[in-house]
Amino acid sequence: MHESTYKPASGFTKWLDQRMPILRLAHDSFVDFPTPKNLNYWYTFGGILSLCLVIQIVTGIILAMHYVPHADYAFRSVEHIMRDVNHGWLIRYVHANGASMFFLAVYLHMFRGLYYGSYKAPREVLWMLGVVIYLLMMAAAFLGYVLPWGQMSYWGAMVITNLFAAIPFVGEPIQALLWGSFTVDNPTLNRFFSLHYLVPFMIAGVVILHIWALHVPGNNNPLGIDVKSKADTVPFHPYYTVKDGFAIIVFVILFAYFVFFNPNILGHSDNYIPANPLATPAHIVPEWYLLPFYAILRAVPDKLMGVVLMFASILILFVLPWLDTSKVRSLKFRPIAKQFFFLFVIACLVLGWAGGQEAEGLPLILARLGTVYYFAYFLVILPLLGIIETPKPVPDSIHKAVLKRTAEAAIGGSGVAVPAGAAAQKPERQI
Amino acid sequence: MAQTQTHGPEGDDDDVDRRDFLYIATGVFGVTGIAWGVVWPLIDQLNPAADVRALAKADVDLSAIAEGQQIVITWQKKPVFIRHRTAEEIETAEAVELSALKDKETDDERVRPGPDGALQKQWLVMLANCTHLGCVPVGEAGDYDGWFCPCHGSHYDTAGRIRKGPAPTNLVVPDYIFLDETTIQIG
Numbered sequence: 001m002h003e004s005t006y007k008p009a010s011g012f013t014k015w016l017d018q019r020m021p022i023l024r025l026a027h028d029s030f031v032d033f034p035t036p037k038n039l040n041y042w043y044t045f046g047g048i049l050s051l052c053l054v055i056q057i058v059t060g061i062i063l064a065m066h067y068v069p070h071a072d073y074a075f076r077s078v079e080h081i082m083r084d085v086n087h088g089w090l091i092r093y094v095h096a097n098g099a100s101m102f103f104l105a106v107y108l109h110m111f112r113g114l115y116y117g118s119y120k121a122p123r124e125v126l127w128m129l130g131v132v133i134y135l136l137m138m139a140a141a142f143l144g145y146v147l148p149w150g151q152m153s154y155w156g157a158m159v160i161t162n163l164f165a166a167i168p169f170v171g172e173p174i175q176a177l178l179w180g181s182f183t184v185d186n187p188t189l190n191r192f193f194s195l196h197y198l199v200p201f202m203i204a205g206v207v208i209l210h211i212w213a214l215h216v217p218g219n220n221n222p223l224g225i226d227v228k229s230k231a232d233t234v235p236f237h238p239y240y241t242v243k244d245g246f247a248i249i250v251f252v253i254l255f256a257y258f259v260f261f262n263p264n265i266l267g268h269s270d271n272y273i274p275a276n277p278l279a280t281p282a283h284i285v286p287e288w289y290l291l292p293f294y295a296i297l298r299a300v301p302d303k304l305m306g307v308v309l310m311f312a313s314i315l316i317l318f319v320l321p322w323l324d325t326s327k328v329r330s331l332k333f334r335p336i337a338k339q340f341f342f343l344f345v346i347a348c349l350v351l352g353w354a355g356g357q358e359a360e361g362l363p364l365i366l367a368r369l370g371t372v373y374y375f376a377y378f379l380v381i382l383p384l385l386g387i388i389e390t391p392k393p394v395p396d397s398i399h400k401a402v403l404k405r406t407a408e409a410a411i412g413g414s415g416v417a418v419p420a421g422a423a424a425q426k427p428e429r430q431i
Numbered sequence: 432m433a434q435t436q437t438h439g440p441e442g443d444d445d446d447v448d449r450r451d452f453l454y455i456a457t458g459v460f461g462v463t464g465i466a467w468g469v470v471w472p473l474i475d476q477l478n479p480a481a482d483v484r485a486l487a488k489a490d491v492d493l494s495a496i497a498e499g500q501q502i503v504i505t506w507q508k509k510p511v512f513i514r515h516r517t518a519e520e521i522e523t524a525e526a527v528e529l530s531a532l533k534d535k536e537t538d539d540e541r542v543r544p545g546p547d548g549a550l551q552k553q554w555l556v557m558l559a560n561c562t563h564l565g566c567v568p569v570g571e572a573g574d575y576d577g578w579f580c581p582c583h584g585s586h587y588d589t590a591g592r593i594r595k596g597p598a599p600t601n602l603v604v605p606d607y608i609f610l611d612e613t614t615i616q617i618g
Binding site: 155158159161162163176177178179180181182183184185187191277278279280281282283284298300301302303304306358359360 | 474477478479480483486503505507508509510559560563564565566567568580581582583584596597598599
C-alpha cells in the first residue's frame with residue numbers, strides 16, 4: 001500500500017477526516033492511486049464491469065416495481081412492462097441485454113487475467129474473489145432468465161435444477177428445496193425472484209473485496225513485472241479515469257446497438273411462448289454465455305460425470321494460481337505458453353458453438369475435443385510448461401521498458417514519434 | 432488425568448473438569464438448539480408446503496383412450512404419460528433381452544395388475560419427465576419407436592426403458608392402482 005497524499009481542503013472535510021476518513025479512502029483508492037503506467041485497453045474492463053453491475057441493479061430494481069413473481073402473472077407482467085409501462089421496453093431491453101454485455105466484459109476481463117498471469121502471487125486472493133463473482137454472476141443470470149416464465153425460462157429451470165438430482169444421496173432433497181413443489185412450479189418462481197434480487201448485492205459486496213484485494217499488491221500489467229519505483233507508475237486520476245472513461249463510451253456504443261437495433265438477437269424466440277409444463281421446446285439451449293459449460297455437460301455420456309465435469313470446469317479456476325508453475329507472469333515472455341493460450345481461447349469458442357448445436361455428430365466430437373483440451377490446459381499444459389519452457393528475458397522495470405519502446409518508435413520514424421531526447425525527459429507522456 | 436497436579440496454587444483439578452463440562456454442555460446445547468430451532472426452519476420452509484403436498488393423488492378415467500393413443504395428464508403438477516399400447520408394442524417390448532438394457536427391467540415390471548389380478552399390459556403409466564434432466568420426451572419417436580427426448584437425445588423403447596443416450600434410468604412408473612377396469616388412481 002502507498003502513503004496517503006490526501007489533504008482535506010475545507011473545514012468540513014478536515015472535520016470529517018478526523019471522524020471517518022472516507023474521502024481519504026476514496027482519494028487514495030481512485031485519485032492518487034499509483035498505477036503501472038503501461039496498462040493497455042485490456043485493463044479497462046474492471047471499470048466497465050462496475051458500470052454493468054450498476055446498470056443491472058438500477059434497471060432491475062425498476063423492473064421489480066412492475067413485475068409479478070407468480071406463475072399465472074409473470075409472463076403477462078413482462079408483456080405489460082414491454083407494452084404499457086412508460087419506457088418499460090427500454091428498461092427491460094437494457095436489463096436483458098445488460099446481462100449479455102456483463103458476461104462479454106467479464107470474459108474479456110478473465111482472458112486478460114489469464115494472458116498476463118494476473119492470478120499469480122501475490123494476487124491469488126484477488127483472482128479467487130473474481131471467480132466467486134463470476135459464479136454469482138452465473139447464478140444471477142440463470143435465476144433472472146427464469147423470471148419471464150416463458151418456455152425457455154421454464155425448461156431451462158427444469159434442466160438446471162435436474163442437474164442437482166444427479167448428486168448421490170443429497171441430490172433429490174436439494175432438488176425439493178429448490179422447487180418447493182414436485183416439479184418446477186410457482187414456489188420455484190417465487191423463490192428464484194427473491195434470490196435474483198439478493199445475488200446482485202452479494203456481487204457488489206464481493207466486488208468491494210475484489211477491489212480491496214487489488215489495491216494491496218496493486219495492478220498487474222502487460223509486462224507482468226512488479227512496480228519498483230515511482231517512475232513505473234502514474235496516478236490513477238486523470239490517466240486511467242480518462243482511459244477507462246473512453247473505453248466505457250466505446251462499450252456503451254456496442255451496448256446501445258443491441259438495445260436499440262437488435263434487442264432480441266441474443267435471446268430465444270421460444271421465450272415469447274408462455275411456459276407449458278406439458279411440452280418441451282424441440283431445441284433448448286441456455287443463453288450464449290453459458291454455452292461452453294453446457295457443451296461440457298453434454299460431451300459426457302454419463303449424467304453424474306457430465307454434471308461433475310461441468311462444475312469442475314469452473315471450480316478449477318480457483319486452484320489455477322497453484323497449477324501454473326511458471327514464475328513469469330505475462331505470456332508476452334512465454335512463447336510456447338502463448339500459443340497454448342490462444343488454442344485455449346479457440347477451445348472455449350468451439351465449446352460455445354458446440355453447446356448451441358444438437359449434441360450429435362460433429363458438434364459432439366468437437367465438444368469432446370474441446371472439453372479434453374480445456375482440462376488439459378489447466379491440469380497438464382500449465383503445470384508442465386512452467387518447468388520445461390525457457391521464457392524470454394523480462395525487462396528490469398516498467399519504466400525502462402516504456403522508454404525503450406518510445407525510443408524504438410522514434411527510430412522507426414513513425415508519424416507520431418517524438419525525438420528520443422524528449423521522450424527520455426518526459427517519458428510518462430509517451431505511453 | 433492421573434498426572435495432573437492435585438495441590439497447589441493452580442487449584443483443585445476437579446473444579447477445572449467441572450468447568451470444562453459446563454462449557455461443553457452449554458456449547459452442545461446451544462449448537463443443537465440453534466440447528467434445530469433456527470437453522471432447520473429456515474431451510475425446511477423451502478420444502479413443498481402443505482397445500483402442494485395435498486395434491487398427492489389423482490384419479491384418471493381410461494375409457495376414452497383408444498388403442499395406440501396416449502394422453503398426458505398432470506399429477507402433483509408433473510406431466511404423466513398414459514399410453515394404451517398396441518399388441519405390437521407390447522410384443523416388441525417383451526422381446527427385448529434384459530442384457531440389452533441399461534436399467535434392467537422386464538416389460539411385466541413396468542405394468543400393474545387390474546382389479547382381477549391380471550397384468551394390464553396395454554396400459555403404460557409413466558412420469559413424462561426424462562430421467563436425464565427433466566424434459567418431456569416426444570412419443571412414438573426415436574430409434575426404438577418409444578419416446579425420444581429432444582433436449583439431450585435420450586431414446587426410450589415401447590416400455591419407456593432407456594436404450595440410448597445420457598439418461599441414467601427408465602422413465603419412472605409412479606405408484607398407481609386400478610380402482611376398476613377403466614379407472615386408475617395415481618399416488
